Amino acid sequence: MSRITLSGPSSGPMFAPLLRGTYYRAIDPNFAGYAIAGSRRAGRYSRSGEPTLYLSSSVEGVEAAMIAHHDARPSSLQIVEIDVEATGIFDLRDESSLRNAGIEVSDAIAPWQEIANAGGTPRSWKVRDRLxxxxxxxxxxxxxxxxxxxxxxxxxxxxxxxxxxxxxxSG
Structure with a gap:
């Protein structure tokens, strides 16, 4: 189980308080030295070339996330633990914050891969831009x-x- 805490003042009215804990990321072992370099390819919340660090709050979360990326991942993955301390994090699970920010959760969860591959702008990229x-x-x-x-x-x-x-x- 992840050791994640939410505490202290938020950095804005719609942002989660301080996030501090251990998060998880699956990486190709050949690129272990770049575990926190972030993704450079297009992702749900990132255009190609827009560095974005995708992490999960648990190992189970990493495994669930990999379901959607089974065709684009290497055959062997290593799960690394990454310590994070962050403020200014918007919580898409918070209905009040979504409403106040003018963001629809349906935009965040809408399919994105086919649109991006066709040269379009997925709705989830617009969510990132707004945030x-x-x-x-x-x-x-x-x-x-x-x-x-x-x-x-x-x-x-x-x-x-x-x-x-x-x-x-580790160790």
Whole structure:
């Protein structure tokens, strides 16, 4: 089970309080040294070339997320633990925040891959754009494959006063 805490003041009226804990990410073992470099390919919340760090709050969350990416992943994956301390995180599970931000959860969970592959702009990319415009550093994304699980998506990290992440030393 993840050691994640929510505490302290939020960095804005619609942002979650401080998130601090261990998150998980599946990576190709050949690229273990780049575990916190973020994804560079297009993703649900990122255009190609827009660095985004996709993490899960649990190992089960990583496994659920990989269901949607079975054709694009290497045959062998390593799950790494990443310690995170972040503010400015928007919680897509919070109906009041969604309403106040003018965001529809249906836009966040809408299919995106075919639209992106055809050169279009998926609705979830517009959600990211809106959140960045509001000053968000990332978002909490509920799992579509396993209700109750959730993911942390960082738009920026290890720069300025943004979220801090580092690979947890094993052992």
């Amino acid at each position: 960045i415009e509001m000053g968000a550093n990332g978002l909490i994304d509920p799992s579509r494959k396993r209700p109750g699980l959730w993911h942390l998506v960082l738009f920026r990290w290890n720069e300025g006063n943004g979220p801090r992440v580092h690979v947890r030393n």
